[in-house]
Amino acid sequence: xxxxxxxxxxxxxxxxxxxxxxxxxxxxxxxxxxxxxxxxxxxxxxxxxxxxxxxxxxxxxxxxxxxxxxxxxxxxxxxxxxxxxxxxxxxxxxxxxxxxxxxxxxxxxxxxxxxxxxxxxxxxxxxxxxxxxxxxxxxxxxxxxxxxxxxxxxxxxxxxxxxxxxxxxxxxxxxxxxxxxxxxxxxxxxxxxxxxxxxxxxxxxxxxxxxxxxxxxxxxxxxxxxxxxxxxxxxxxxxxxxxxxxxxxxxxxxxxxxxxxxxxxxxxxxxxxxxxxxxxxxxxxxxxxxxxxxxxxxxxxxxxxxxxxxxxxxxxxxxxxxxxxxxxxxxxxxxxxxxxxxxxxxxxxxxxxxxxxx
Amino acid sequence: xxxxxxxxxxxxxxxxxxxxxxxxxxxxxxxxxxxxxxxxxxxxxxxxxxxxxxxxxxxxxxxxxxxxxxxxxxxxxxxxxxxxxxxxxxxxxxxxxxxxxxxxxxxxxxxxxxxxxxxxxxxxxxxxxxxxxxxxxxxxxxxxxxxxxxxxxxxxxxxxxxxxxxxxxxxxxxxxxxxxxxxxxxxxxxxxxxxxxxxxxxxxxxxxxxxxxxxxxxxxxxxxxxxxxxxxxxxxxxxxxxxxxxxxxxxxxxxxxxxxxxxxxxxxxxxxxxxxxxxxxxxxxxxxxxxxxxxxxxxxxxxxxxxxxxxxxxxxxxxxxxxxxxxxxxxxxxxxxxxxxxxxxxxxxxxxxxxxxxxxxxxxxxxxxxxxxxxxxxxxxxxxxxxxxxxxxxxxxxxxxxxxxxxxxxxxxxxxxxxxxxxxxxxxxxxxxxxxxxxxxxxxxxxxxxxxxxxxxxxxxxxxxxxxxxxxxxxxxxxxxxxxxxxxxxxxxxxxxxxxxxxxxxxxxxxxxxxxxxxxxxxxxxxxxxxxxxxxxxxxxxxxxxxxxxx
Numbered sequence: 001x002x003x004x005x006x007x008x009x010x011x012x013x014x015x016x017x018x019x020x021x022x023x024x025x026x027x028x029x030x031x032x033x034x035x036x037x038x039x040x041x042x043x044x045x046x047x048x049x050x051x052x053x054x055x056x057x058x059x060x061x062x063x064x065x066x067x068x069x070x071x072x073x074x075x076x077x078x079x080x081x082x083x084x085x086x087x088x089x090x091x092x093x094x095x096x097x098x099x100x101x102x103x104x105x106x107x108x109x110x111x112x113x114x115x116x117x118x119x120x121x122x123x124x125x126x127x128x129x130x131x132x133x134x135x136x137x138x139x140x141x142x143x144x145x146x147x148x149x150x151x152x153x154x155x156x157x158x159x160x161x162x163x164x165x166x167x168x169x170x171x172x173x174x175x176x177x178x179x180x181x182x183x184x185x186x187x188x189x190x191x192x193x194x195x196x197x198x199x200x201x202x203x204x205x206x207x208x209x210x211x212x213x214x215x216x217x218x219x220x221x222x223x224x225x226x227x228x229x230x231x232x233x234x235x236x237x238x239x240x241x242x243x244x245x246x247x248x249x250x251x252x253x254x255x256x257x258x259x260x261x262x263x264x265x266x267x268x269x270x271x272x273x274x275x276x277x278x279x280x281x282x283x284x285x286x287x288x289x290x291x292x293x294x295x296x297x298x299x300x301x302x303x304x305x306x307x308x309x310x311x312x313x314x315x316x317x318x319x320x321x322x323x324x325x326x327x328x329x330x331x332x333x334x335x336x337x338x339x340x341x342x343x344x345x346x347x348x349x350x351x352x353x354x355x356x357x358x
Numbered sequence: 359x360x361x362x363x364x365x366x367x368x369x370x371x372x373x374x375x376x377x378x379x380x381x382x383x384x385x386x387x388x389x390x391x392x393x394x395x396x397x398x399x400x401x402x403x404x405x406x407x408x409x410x411x412x413x414x415x416x417x418x419x420x421x422x423x424x425x426x427x428x429x430x431x432x433x434x435x436x437x438x439x440x441x442x443x444x445x446x447x448x449x450x451x452x453x454x455x456x457x458x459x460x461x462x463x464x465x466x467x468x469x470x471x472x473x474x475x476x477x478x479x480x481x482x483x484x485x486x487x488x489x490x491x492x493x494x495x496x497x498x499x500x501x502x503x504x505x506x507x508x509x510x511x512x513x514x515x516x517x518x519x520x521x522x523x524x525x526x527x528x529x530x531x532x533x534x535x536x537x538x539x540x541x542x543x544x545x546x547x548x549x550x551x552x553x554x555x556x557x558x559x560x561x562x563x564x565x566x567x568x569x570x571x572x573x574x575x576x577x578x579x580x581x582x583x584x585x586x587x588x589x590x591x592x593x594x595x596x597x598x599x600x601x602x603x604x605x606x607x608x609x610x611x612x613x614x615x616x617x618x619x620x621x622x623x624x625x626x627x628x629x630x631x632x633x634x635x636x637x638x639x640x641x642x643x644x645x646x647x648x649x650x651x652x653x654x655x656x657x658x659x660x661x662x663x664x665x666x667x668x669x670x671x672x673x674x675x676x677x678x679x680x681x682x683x684x685x686x687x688x689x690x691x692x693x694x695x696x697x698x699x700x701x702x703x704x705x706x707x708x709x710x711x712x713x714x715x716x717x718x719x720x721x722x723x724x725x726x727x728x729x730x731x732x733x734x735x736x737x738x739x740x741x742x743x744x745x746x747x748x749x750x751x752x753x754x755x756x757x758x759x760x761x762x763x764x765x766x767x768x769x770x771x772x773x774x775x776x777x778x779x780x781x782x783x784x785x786x787x788x789x790x791x792x793x794x795x796x797x798x799x800x801x802x803x804x805x806x807x808x809x810x811x812x813x814x815x816x817x818x819x820x821x822x823x824x825x826x827x828x829x830x831x832x833x834x835x836x837x838x839x840x841x842x843x844x845x846x847x848x849x850x851x852x853x854x855x856x857x858x859x860x861x862x863x864x865x866x867x868x869x870x871x872x873x874x875x876x877x878x879x880x881x882x883x884x885x886x887x888x889x890x891x892x893x894x895x896x897x898x899x900x901x902x903x904x905x906x907x908x909x
Contacts, residue, residue, distance in 0.1 A: 052532050072535035079536040085529035089551040098547070099537030150538060 003028035003186050004154055009058035011048055012210075019044045020210045022058070026203065031180060031187045033201025035194060037233070041210035042190045046156050049188060051075045062153050073102070078147030078185075082158040084139045086131040092118070092142050093127030099150035117145040121179065136163055137172060144176075148183060155180070155187040161196050173199050194234050206230050228353045231278045238320040242277040242352070244269050254352060257316040259294040261339060267352040278351040281323035284337045286310065293336035296320065301331050312337060368736040371726060375745040377773055378790050382760035383609070383752065385774075389763055390602035401599035405607070414588040415607060418569055421503055421584060422615075425568035426561050428508035433515025433560070436657060440516075441523040445651040451658040452520075459513040460844075460894050461665070462851020463573040464868045465887045466510045468875060469664035471497065471577060472671050472884070474505070479667060479684070502578035507568050509661070514567070515560040522556030523549075565615050569608075570753030572854040585611070586755040590858065593759070605759045609752050616751055665891065672884035679880075692881040696889070702882070705870035706889065712866065713849035716788035720796040720845050721838060723789075727797055728804035728834075729826075733812075743801070750794035754854035761787050762858055781864050787855045792845040799844065803837020847894045 002025035012018035019041040026032045034042040047053040049060060051072035059068045067075055078099075087095050096117050100110040118124055121141035131139060140160065147155060160176060161169050177200055180187050191197050197204045198218040205215040206229075214226045225231035232239075242256040244267050252267045253260055256277055269275045287293055296314040308326040312335065313319055320337060329335050390401055405411045440452040458466060472478050476493040484494045497505075526549070534544040550557075572586045579587055585608040592601040675687040696702050727746060731739035749757055765777035765786070777783040807830065815825040831838075853868035860869055867890055874883035 050532070050536055052535070072532065073538050073540050075536075076538070077536060079533065081529040081533055083527065083529060085527055085533040087530060087533075087548055087552075089548075089554075098534070098539070102534075102538040102540075102543055146533075146537065156536075 001028075002026060003030075003063055004032075004188075005059075005061040006045075006049075007059040007061065009045070009048060009055050009060065011044055011053055011055045013044075016209050017041070018210045019048065019055075022207075022210075022212050024205055024212065024215060026186060026188070028186055029184045030202040031177075031189060031200055033197035033204045034188065034190045034207060035192070035197040035201075035204050035233075036207035037192060039209075040207040042192075042207050043158060044210070045207070046079075046158055046188060046190045049154070050077055050079045050156050076150070076152050077154045077156055078150065078152030079156040080140070080143045080147050080158065080160060082160075082162060084143040086139060086142055086146070088131060090131070091127065092123070092129045092131060092134070095131060095142060096127075096146045096149050099146060103150055105150075113149050114145075117149040118142075120148065120183070121145045122175075137168055140164075140172070144179070148185070153186070155183075155185045157187065157189040159190055159192070161191070161193070176200065206233060208233075223349065225278075225351065228276060228278065231351055231353070236281050236321055238279045238281070238318070240277045240279065240314070240316075240318045240320070241355070242275050244271050244273055244275060247271060252352075254350060257294055257314055257318075259292070259337075261350050263350045263352055265352070268354045269352075274355045276353040276355055278353065279320060280349070281309065281321045283340060283349060284320070284322045284324075285340045286312075286322060286324050286328040287336045287338045289334045289336050291336040291338055293338035294320070295334070295336050298329050298331050298333045298335060301326075301329070367726075368730050368734075368738050368742070371723075371730055371742055372738050372745070374723070375742060375793075378786075379745050379748045379793070381773060382757070382764035383748075385764050386602050386605050386756070386760045390599065390606050393599055398599075401603045404600060405603045410583075411588070411604065414583045414585050414604075415611070417500065417582060418585040418608070418611065421500060421507070422565050422568035424504055425507035425511055425571075426564045428504060429511040429564045430515045430557070430561065432508055433512035434519050434557070436512065437516045437519030437523060439650060439654055439657070441520045443647075443650040443654075445647060445654055447651075447655060451654055455658050455661050456513055456517055457662070457665075457895075458510050459517065460847050460898055462847075462853065462868065462890055462894070463510065463571070464853040464871060465668070465851065465890050466664065467506055467573040467577050468871060468883060468887055469668040470506050470509065472880070473664045473667040482682075498578055498580040499582045503571075503574045503582070503584075506574040506578060507571060509664070511564045511567055512661070514563045515557070518556040518560035518563075519553060522553045526552055562616065566612060566751070566753075569612055569615060570755065570854070572753075572755055572857075576857075586753060586854070589755050589759060593858070601759060602763070605756045609756045612751055612753055612756075668884050668887045668891070671880055672888045674881045674884070676879065676881050689881075692885040695882060696885055702870075705865050705867045705886070708864050709850050709867040712785045712788060712864065713846050716785045716792055716849050717796070717842055717846040719785075719789045720792040721800065721842055723793060724797040724800035724841060725831075725834070725838070728800050732801055732804035733809070733830075743797075746793050746797040746801075748794075749790050754791060754852075755858070757791060758787060758855040758858035761790070761855075778859065779861055781861070783859050783861075784856060784864050784866065787859055788849040788852060791852070791855060792849055795848060796841040796845045799837050799841030800834065803834045803840075806837070807833055843897055843900075847897055850893060850897075851890050 004026040006022055006024040009022040010018070010020055012020065017039060022041075022045060024032065034045055036042045044053060048055050051067075051070060055068065059066050061067065087098065090098065093114050096114045097110050100113055105113070114127065115124070118126055121144050123138065123141055123145065126134075126138075126142070131142060134142065140163070157176075161173055164172055173196060180200075189197070189200055191200075201218065203215060204218050204221055206213040206221065208229055214221060214230045221230060221234050225234065228239075231237055240256050242254040245253040245255050245260060247266070247270075250266055251262055251264050253262050254267065254275065254277060267275050284294075286298075289295065294312075294314055296312040298310055299313050299319075300309075300311040302309040303326055307323050308328070310322045310324060310329060311319055312322055322337060391397060391399060393400060436455065440448060440455070474480050475497045476495060478497075481493045481495060481497075484490070485492075488494065530548060530552070531544055534548045539547065570586065571584075572590075575582070575584045575587045576590070583591070585604060589601050589604045589608065592604060671685070672692055673688045673690065674685040675689040675691065678687040679685040696706070724746075727742050730736050731742050752760075761783065762778055764774055765783060767774045768776045777786060811829055811833070812825055815829045820828065851868060852866065853872075856866050856868055857872075860866060865873075867886055871883050871886045871890075874880075874886065
């Protein structure tokens with residue numbers, strides 16, 4: 001049973017900007033990450049959820065109740081803004097108490113819940129501090145406490161990690177995830193960072209130009225992208241041109257330059273027709289030039305620790321990124337790329353897409 | 359660069375400012391306790407025992423406070439209407455209703471007279487409709503003054519509130535909404551508290567302007583005296599000692615007002631907002647949208663009506679408008695009379711050259727002060743900034759009296775030369791009155807400059823002069839243009855200092871307007887007024903820096 005439902009939601013600003021026919025569902029207590037490049041409509045979606053934008057079509061439901069006509073102040077959705085939007089003239093405690101007072105909670109109860117909310121975000125005793133004197137991370141936690149204190153039905157987070165420096169980012173992400181799980185609140189997060197989306201989201205929805213591309217758990221998006229955009233936007237990828245050699249059962253054989261590989265899924269083209277082929281860096285290993293495979297020359301080797309990133313220029317002029325043990329090859333070596341796993345045991349995944357993007 | 363010439367330049371500036379700004383006021387203080395027969399407390403005693411003086415002081419105070427309240431009641435809602443709601447014509451009207459701030463007060467006052475005065479349009483209309491024998495009212499006394507003040511000083515609240523609203527992070531309002539606060543609660547608990555610094559600034563500016571206001575009490579006061587008019591009439595009666603005491607008292611009241619409204623503590627942080635200007639809400643409900651449109655247009659029209667009146671009257675044929683509601687005959691003769699008669703063209707030429715000269719001089723001092731205080735942070739920088747602000751703190755009447763005192767005596771060994779009665783006293787007065795205006799803009803410009811640009815220029819081998827000419831001044835251009843625009847327009851329309859210091863040969867536009875008015879030459883007075891408005895508007899269009907209005 002979905003808790004939060006978006007039904008063919010539309011809000012257009014221009015032919016390519018806005019949100020178009022967006023439908024999504026989220027179970028109670030789960031985290032949905034809206035992922036996409038800037039201008040993909042993810043923030044618009046969040047603002048539609050918060051009630052700050054009014055959709056031209058479609059509905060938003062919470063447990064079957066239509067909340068679309070409700071104004072933000074009646075919707076009971078908590079929001080943490082990108083730049084926190086703390087009230088600068090109020091202290092930390094007054095900020096957190098604001099939502100409780102607005103909803104007519106008694107002063108005693110308000111005080112209790114402010115203390116509780118601040119303890120939850122590890123800021124116990126900060127009530128009388130001014131918000132201007134807090135660090136960025138602390139401001140964010142005050143914003144979280146403020147949003148959570150009135151016990152909202154849904155928590156909305158707009159780019160929660162974009163204002164933090166990389167060192168703090170990783171830790172904050174972990175704390176955020178822990179906090180949301182502890183509270184058990186249904187949450188929607190907007191982010192343009194794949195890593196944040198994968199780390200925080202139980203479900204990730206990839207948006208582009210205001211349209212939903214694919215939704216699912218992070219692994220599903222990585223392993224079975226439905227189109228080149230999702231494939232390219234999530235994880236690292238190399239792109240090659242191939243030709244369908246034969247079709248068999250549910251799969252096919254694809255030839256890429258000199259190599260011929262099986263695919264487990266039906267390609268979007270007939271025998272003899274071209275397809276776009278996507279390879280993940282870990283799909284290949286580097287073999288001596290003599291081996292049967294995709295021939296090329298190492299143009300760059302970047303050491304990253306346990307493995308190294310290699311760039312291989314194929315004889316057909318493509319560039320393939322391969323992640324392999326550092327000792328596999330050196331720059332300038334002529335090599336052959338072969339599947340890391342036996343194509344038969346299905347761990348090796350070659351993604352095929354139609355030759356021209358849409 | 360040695361320390362020698364640096365200190366020398368700062369010393370020179372401090373000396374100049376002390377002489378021009380502080381010394382005349384000091385002389386007023388001295389003369390209020392010094393008569394022909396030596397030191398005396400006689401003037402002070404007479405001030406204290408005269409109920410007339412206390413009445414004028416009280417009148418100044420309460421009308422100023424009432425002006426703040428009325429201007430706020432008009433300006434704040436107007437700012438919300440134009441900043442928060444989108445309706446057709448919003449941009450144009452929003453700029454137009456800010457216009458009175460650049461118009462000389464005297465022009466506003468006579469425009470008001472022609473519209474709402476006992477022989478103005480509205481009175482005539484009411485008289486005609488109700489078939490009355492006499493005009494339905496006389497525009498005179500405290501309420502007339504307050505009406506004019508509210509009508510012209512709402513602009514401060516309007517501009518400050520709009521600027522404050524524009525700088526608010528819209529996410530703060532949305533945060534309040536998502537926490538369950540309705541519009542009214544958000545306004546009361548979030549928006550207005552965050553606007554407090556802007557509102558305090560507007561209140562202070564309105565209070566000081568109302569306290570220093572001269573044109574409105576002079577024209578509409580009748581028997582109702584405030585301190586500024588009291589000073590001028592006392593001087594007219596030849597009671598100079600008493601005028602000095604009155605001048606001292608008025609400046610003390612101004613300083614007290616400033617002290618009472620001084621900003622408490624640091625301005626609150628802006629909540630880490632992006633500083634994106636919020637987009638005016640498009641109103642969803644058609645009814646509300648219509649109401650905003652009607653309200654916006656109606657208010658704008660009402661506020662601009664006096665100035666439109668002035669334009670209309672400048673085309674009235676002399677002697678044709680007697681009892682009719684609307685003037686029966688129109689002509690361009692009033693303007694032609696100005697252009698054709700050298701004696702009538704004279705005030706225009708006077709105002710132009712005196713305003714130009716004083717503006718250029720004020721800018722030169724301001725740039726010099728910027729180099730000394732902001733750029734080199736020399737000792738005495740704080741003193742320089744304070745001295746530059748003094749002419750703004752002290753009402754114009756006070757300064758005019760101070761200058762008349764300081765430069766009416768030939769005593770070069772104590773820094774006093776006779777300038778009163780020469781053509782130089784008015785440009786000097788304008789220069790001093792323009793120092794705060796010019797230096798505020800220019801110093802802000804200096805503060806906005808990245809000091810590493812100077813270092814970069816020096817590392818590329820440019821000397822100080824080349825750096826100033828090729829880097830600093832070009833970057834300062836917007837600030838200088840802004841300061842020049844405001845200073846020029848202020849000097850052009852000056853009435854309050856001119857009426858005390860002018861000579862027949864240097865009579866400025868404002869005095870000529872008054873003279874024409876006295877002779878019943880409504881058409882010519884209006885034509886002069888329109889000319890002033892047009893010049894002010896032209897200068898602003900050329901200066902092209904509207905931001906400066908909201909500081």
